[in-house]
Amino acid sequence: MPRPRHCRYVSAAPSVTYFKPRGIPLRELQEACLCVDELEALRLADAEGLTAQEAARHMRVSRHTFGRTLASARRTVALALTQGMALRIEGGTYAVVADAPREQDSNKEHDTMQKIAISSEGPTLDDMVDPRFGRAGGFVVVTLPEKSVEYIDNGASQTMSMGAGIETAERMSRAGVDVVISGYVGPKAFEALKAAGIKVCQDVEGVSVREAAERFERGELPFAEASNK
CATH class of the missing domain: 1.10.10 (Arc Repressor Mutant, subunit A)
Structure with missing residues (x-):
């Protein structure tokens, strides 16, 4: 269909x-x-x-x-x-x-999102965004507005032959994440995140985790309606 x-x-x-x-x-x-x-x-x-x-x-x-x-x-x-x-x-x-x-209306929805998880190549804000979602090494989680930071290790999903995206999405749900920021989010992972009520900002790569978080706060990262495919 x-x-x-x-x-x-x-x-x-x-x-x-x-x-x-x-x-x-x-x-x-x-x-x-x-x-x-x-x-x-x-x-x-x-x-x-x-x-x-x-x-x-x-x-x-x-x-x-x-x-x-x-x-x-x-x-x-x-x-x-x-x-x-x-x-x-x-x-x-x-x-x-x-x-x-209007632009300010779009920003209001971003303002209600408190906990954002950014796929990362390392555990700090200065590490680069990992363009992969399901097989990202980990996620830097930034809680707004206080901007406290924690790290979620995702190494277990990297070793999976299948289902890494769904497993990672479930890990985000258990962590109480509101938004995921990454480069590529596949169809199955996207649907799993959507079912968990987690918004997705994708096509983000080549920048640091800190810059990705700041771009989100400024309302520059729109929420995706579908996976990258």
């Missing part, structure tokens, strides 16, 4: 939902359909000039999902313009949230 689409959030329903070439009767025109969430992606990227990360936060989707939505929207509009088609705007998996997703 195909994976169900996550809801996309838009700031308003479109007031105009149909465009056509001038002087050609409707009965003679073919139609192209642009979904409402695709229109929102166009508005945020091309009219408002937001970056992919900023626009993704507004729509409450991952950067990859936003990128796919925007690419689909641009293809549809290009098809309508180049082939003289009418353009209908309707459908899509979306919800209207007038105040959705």
Whole structure:
């Protein structure tokens, strides 16, 4: 079965939902359909000039999902313009949230997360982020706002032939972690973390644990909606 689409959030329903070439009767025109969430992606990227990360936060989707939505929207509009088609705007998996997703609103959710675990190559804040989740050597756990630090050894998962990601996710759950920050989180590990109510910030690598924690505090690490695959 195909994976169900996550809801996309838009700031308003479109007031105009149909465009056509001038002087050609409707009965003679073919139609192209642009979904409402695709229109929102166009508005945020091309009219408002937001970056992919900023626009993704507004729509409450991952950067990859936003990128796919925007690419689909641009293809549809290009098809309508180049082939003289009418353009209908309707459908899509979306919800209207007038105040959705300002930057400060996104930061509020980060502020409620008290215990963050960062996959690490060593036990200190100055060690580098380990890009692996399931087979990371360990996790530096930072409790906010006091910024107390502890270390969770993950060596047992490194020796497992299978199931390392799930075992590591269970270890995070037992430790009472609210958020995991890492580089790559596989599908099974992601689902195990999600089932435990643990948020995931991924694609974080090439920085120290300290820098990753500071980026999280500033609201610069969005929560992922799916695994890296």
